[in-house]
Amino acid sequence: MSQSDDRQRDLIASLDFHVEAGLDLFLDEAPHDRFSEAEAPEPMTAPPARPMPLRDAPAPPRPPLPGAGMVLADLPQRGAAPPPARTFGQSAASKPGEAAGDARARARDVQSLDELEALLAGFDGCPLKFTAKNLVFADGNPAAKLMFIGEAPGADEDRVGKPFMGRSGKLLDRMMAAIGLDRTNAYVTNIVPWRPPGNRNPTPQEVSICRPFIERQIELADPDLIVCLGSPATQAITGTKDGILKARGRFYPYRVGSREIRALATLHPAYLLRQPLQKRLAWRDFRTLRAALDGKA
Numbered sequence: 001m002s003q004s005d006d007r008q009r010d011l012i013a014s015l016d017f018h019v020e021a022g023l024d025l026f027l028d029e030a031p032h033d034r035f036s037e038a039e040a041p042e043p044m045t046a047p048p049a050r051p052m053p054l055r056d057a058p059a060p061p062r063p064p065l066p067g068a069g070m071v072l073a074d075l076p077q078r079g080a081a082p083p084p085a086r087t088f089g090q091s092a093a094s095k096p097g098e099a100a101g102d103a104r105a106r107a108r109d110v111q112s113l114d115e116l117e118a119l120l121a122g123f124d125g126c127p128l129k130f131t132a133k134n135l136v137f138a139d140g141n142p143a144a145k146l147m148f149i150g151e152a153p154g155a156d157e158d159r160v161g162k163p164f165m166g167r168s169g170k171l172l173d174r175m176m177a178a179i180g181l182d183r184t185n186a187y188v189t190n191i192v193p194w195r196p197p198g199n200r201n202p203t204p205q206e207v208s209i210c211r212p213f214i215e216r217q218i219e220l221a222d223p224d225l226i227v228c229l230g231s232p233a234t235q236a237i238t239g240t241k242d243g244i245l246k247a248r249g250r251f252y253p254y255r256v257g258s259r260e261i262r263a264l265a266t267l268h269p270a271y272l273l274r275q276p277l278q279k280r281l282a283w284r285d286f287r288t289l290r291a292a293l294d295g296k297a
């Protein structure tokens with residue numbers, strides 16, 4: 001066996017090991033501290049760190065492996081020629097600040113939710129788009145007076161192309177049902193419409209790039225009430241810096257022009273799956289929500 005055969009065998013063994021360990025994505029050759037990279041265009045309301053895990057699954061470690069922007073499914077089959085590597089953010093706006101500015105300018109132009117979805121489908125300014133399978137725009141009734149906003153799609157949502165399809169979505173549906181709601185009388189979306197690879201949290205830059213889109217989505221859906229699910233959505237929408245255990249149960253004003261929409265902060269269903277005892281707090285919030293919908297809060 002030649003040296004190059006040995007090397008190939010070692011590489012394949014290493015790859016098999018990482019696949020077995022649950023790795024499904026290569027990002028880059030070296031780890032990045034995204035928080036200290038290029039500055040976001042405007043001060044972020046969502047801080048990079050947060051006190052508790054909120055996503056459905058913990059992010060897997062990022063190994064220093066080659067193949068920037070490629071998913072494992074894209075890797076060459078044994079013996080096959082390698083496909084060309086995809087690169088991130090191949091749009092006119094290649095820097096995060098420019099991408100957010102570009103997003104803002106384009107979002108202003110759309111006049112309906114359908115146009116906004118089409119705009120997002122063609123928007124290449126957010127790197128998450130290049131690792132996600134699908135755009136996850138919204139689910140439920142866009143004419144509803146109630147809008148739920150979560151953080152970012154997970155694997156199930158990415159596969160289906162709709163928000164809150166997995167375990168946390170099922171819990172959200174049960175919580176809604178407990179106060180007489182379902183997706184025919186609520187509109188459901190996220191602050192970021194593409195799945196962050198490996199279920200990691202979206203970075204402040206990614207949230208910032210996508211922010212003009214969620215703002216326009218709120219404007220176009222024009223709900224009377226917003227429910228922010230978890231800390232990142234709460235901080236991004238309300239601007240509060242408070243942690244979710246302090247912010248939850250409160251209404252924050254969300255301004256769209258001269259109109260003020262009330263935004264209620266509550267715990268994320270994924271967090272409740274990890275901390276079932278905290279459901280009592282979420283139940284209080286959902287009773288507050290019911291009272292608000294009934295004009296009693």
Ligand code: URA
Nearest residue numbers: 150151152153163164
């Ligand atoms: N978690 C979220 O924040 N959003 C989803 O759509 C699914 C899980």
